[in-house]
Amino acid sequence: MKTKTPIIGVIGSSEPCDNGLFLAYEVGRLLAEAGAILVTGGLGGVMEAASRGCSEAGGQVLGILPGDNPSSANPYVDIAIPSGMGHARNVLVAQTAQVLIAIEGELGTLSEIAIGLKVGRAVFLLGSILRVKGAVEVATPQQAVSAALLALREG
Amino acid sequence: MKTKTPIIGVIGSSEPCDNGLFLAYEVGRLLAEAGAILVTGGLGGVMEAASRGCSEAGGQVLGILPGDNPSSANPYVDIAIPSGMGHARNVLVAQTAQVLIAIEGELGTLSEIAIGLKVGRAVFLLGSILRVKGAVEVATPQQAVSAALLALREG
Amino acid sequence: MKTKTPIIGVIGSSEPCDNGLFLAYEVGRLLAEAGAILVTGGLGGVMEAASRGCSEAGGQVLGILPGDNPSSANPYVDIAIPSGMGHARNVLVAQTAQVLIAIEGELGTLSEIAIGLKVGRAVFLLGSILRVKGAVEVATPQQAVSAALLALREG
Amino acid sequence: MKTKTPIIGVIGSSEPCDNGLFLAYEVGRLLAEAGAILVTGGLGGVMEAASRGCSEAGGQVLGILPGDNPSSANPYVDIAIPSGMGHARNVLVAQTAQVLIAIEGELGTLSEIAIGLKVGRAVFLLGSILRVKGAVEVATPQQAVSAALLALREG
Numbered sequence: 006m007k008t009k010t011p012i013i014g015v016i017g018s019s020e021p022c023d024n025g026l027f028l029a030y031e032v033g034r035l036l037a038e039a040g041a042i043l044v045t046g047g048l049g050g051v052m053e054a055a056s057r058g059c060s061e062a063g064g065q066v067l068g069i070l071p072g073d074n075p076s077s078a079n080p081y082v083d084i085a086i087p088s089g090m091g092h093a094r095n096v097l098v099a100q101t102a103q104v105l106i107a108i109e110g111e112l113g114t115l116s117e118i119a120i121g122l123k124v125g126r127a128v129f130l131l132g133s134i135l136r137v138k139g140a141v142e143v144a145t146p147q148q149a150v151s152a153a154l155l156a157l158r159e160g
Numbered sequence: 161m162k163t164k165t166p167i168i169g170v171i172g173s174s175e176p177c178d179n180g181l182f183l184a185y186e187v188g189r190l191l192a193e194a195g196a197i198l199v200t201g202g203l204g205g206v207m208e209a210a211s212r213g214c215s216e217a218g219g220q221v222l223g224i225l226p227g228d229n230p231s232s233a234n235p236y237v238d239i240a241i242p243s244g245m246g247h248a249r250n251v252l253v254a255q256t257a258q259v260l261i262a263i264e265g266e267l268g269t270l271s272e273i274a275i276g277l278k279v280g281r282a283v284f285l286l287g288s289i290l291r292v293k294g295a296v297e298v299a300t301p302q303q304a305v306s307a308a309l310l311a312l313r314e315g
Numbered sequence: 316m317k318t319k320t321p322i323i324g325v326i327g328s329s330e331p332c333d334n335g336l337f338l339a340y341e342v343g344r345l346l347a348e349a350g351a352i353l354v355t356g357g358l359g360g361v362m363e364a365a366s367r368g369c370s371e372a373g374g375q376v377l378g379i380l381p382g383d384n385p386s387s388a389n390p391y392v393d394i395a396i397p398s399g400m401g402h403a404r405n406v407l408v409a410q411t412a413q414v415l416i417a418i419e420g421e422l423g424t425l426s427e428i429a430i431g432l433k434v435g436r437a438v439f440l441l442g443s444i445l446r447v448k449g450a451v452e453v454a455t456p457q458q459a460v461s462a463a464l465l466a467l468r469e470g
Numbered sequence: 471m472k473t474k475t476p477i478i479g480v481i482g483s484s485e486p487c488d489n490g491l492f493l494a495y496e497v498g499r500l501l502a503e504a505g506a507i508l509v510t511g512g513l514g515g516v517m518e519a520a521s522r523g524c525s526e527a528g529g530q531v532l533g534i535l536p537g538d539n540p541s542s543a544n545p546y547v548d549i550a551i552p553s554g555m556g557h558a559r560n561v562l563v564a565q566t567a568q569v570l571i572a573i574e575g576e577l578g579t580l581s582e583i584a585i586g587l588k589v590g591r592a593v594f595l596l597g598s599i600l601r602v603k604g605a606v607e608v609a610t611p612q613q614a615v616s617a618a619l620l621a622l623r624e625g
Contacts, residue, residue, distance in 0.1 A: 010548065010549075012549065042549060067549065069551075073401055073402075073565055073589065075568075083475065084475075084477065084507060084532065084549070085566075086534075086551065086562065086565075086566050087565050087566065088562060088565070089400070089401030089402060089403070089561070089565055090248070090399070090400045090401060090403055090558075090562075091251070091383055091399035091400060091401075092251050092254075092255075092275050092278065092279070092383075092399060093245070093248040093251045093252075093399070093400055093403075093555075095251075095275075096246070096247050096248045096250075096251065096554070097248075097551065097553060097555075097562075099247075100247075100538055100551075100552050100553070100554055101550075101551050101552065103540075112274045112275070112277050112278040112292075112294075113274070113278055115270070115271075115274040115292065116270075116271045116274035116275050116278070119267045119268070119270040119271035119274060120247050120250075120267070120271050122267050123247065123267040123268055123271070124247070124538065137267075137270065139267075165393065165394075167394065197394060222394065224396075228410055228434065228556055228557075230413075238320065239320075239322065239352060239377065239394070240411075241379075241396065241407065241410075241411050242410050242411065243407060243410070244406070244410055244555070244556030244557060244558070245403075245407075245554070245555045245556060245558055246538055246554030246555060246556075247538075247554060248400075248554070248555055248558075251399070252396065252398060252400075252407075255383055255396075255397050255398070255399055256395075256396050256397065258385075279383065400558070401561070402561050402564075402565075402585050402588065402589070403555070403558040403561045403562075405561075405585075406556070406557050406558045406560075406561065407558075409557075410557075422584045422585070422587050422588040422602075422604075423584070423588055425580070425581075425584040425602065426580075426581045426584035426585050426588070429577045429578070429580040429581035429584060430557050430560075430577070430581050432577050433557065433577040433578055433581070434557070447577075447580065449577075
């Protein structure tokens, strides 16, 4: 790989509460400001809010979709990967991200955290009630992004 | 589908403690006696012990492998599915099983529990420290198999 | 693997002509009589006709489905694998089969032939206009099944 | 999707002849000049030559890898997708590309052409002996890129 551009994943609920949307937007914005590429599952909720934050701050957004129609991506996705692989797309998100930030989230997010940790990715939890051994809680979007970038450098 | 043969998944650690091996063997044996087909990830530890229990009691065993070499299946697998899809094979196991029984288990197992619950499968935990909302603890192999078959009938 | 039960794949058009249906039924029947397990993509046309032939002759049928609903399998499938992976299920069919028999078929079948040959499977073409270097034309269902079993023994 | 940046796939042999490498480099270069994003399977041969051409002309390169190690990507890949899905990554390449250009190529490429056509992608053949109904031969890298962009606009 010629580039050192970090690729950071944001995963989480497709139906978060308002605070989750705010956290996701802020994480996306901060990732763009840090020069990172954002990867998500490409759909709504946390995925869309983070994508919007990243996009509006000038960052690039990758969306790995469960379906085979690129048009199902949220409006802030720059590069859509229409996997057509259903829940197996969660594995693609977890492996494409070099670090994962989980915001709220339920069973799908839990599967991504588990696979991410399994393949050696650092995972940070922000505003999430999910608890998995090895995933680290952070308190703010700033902490999440700082911790993610630090984990990458130390990776 | 012409047949009503239940397909039950057993998931869990590839390096369980002795008790985990015993529990897995017993679950496999009881599944065979109940006329079920066993599906696992096809490798060692809990997967192999359950397969052996099922096989030695005359049952049929399906193994969905992460690699592309059918020979990597444990010796008790009747039908190997060499997926070549790495961790995405966990999704295949979770979706092929009509009910899941988790024995011990770590991150890979956690991903299977999460996907299984997400797609509506009943999940029972036996001798496992994993805790996921919606997965139900059981105390013995007999309870696990009875609960699995009951969940299927009510499914 | 404890068993030497051959697993033979039948692939082909989901909308074949009457001759294609006849050929597929006969191949399925002969595979059952030879003691083989049949694997197909689990849906209609050639897949269903082969499954019916195999099932009515007492054989066992594995169906690897593109969708995530086992009920979408044709009525002759004994074991459904609801992959939920769309066209990637073609890779699963090609890799699970130890030998492939293609009957008629179009683009999906062509992808399965290509992957099958790529991973070292013998591929036989019956009543198909598809031509791929390495795939061998046969003239009758009997020839297809004999050639498949011979390829396996020599494998 | 906010962006109209075209995503064009280049597929082909991992061990092409010198002419194939030249054609691939030129196609990559012209795609970058046209403002397109290049997607390939991320490895060597045609994939690497096209990636180099695109990268050296300032374009962005996406590599969807069969393995799970991003470091296996060729040096010109900007964004690596380490799918870990073996040959099923061919399906991801074929679906992510909005148009496909095949240069030389063998069985893996054939599977990508078949899936690409199946999901409605225009496919152009450059210096390839592969022949699939629906794929269109072109004579030069310029023709390939012009035809690809035209197909997209008419899409």
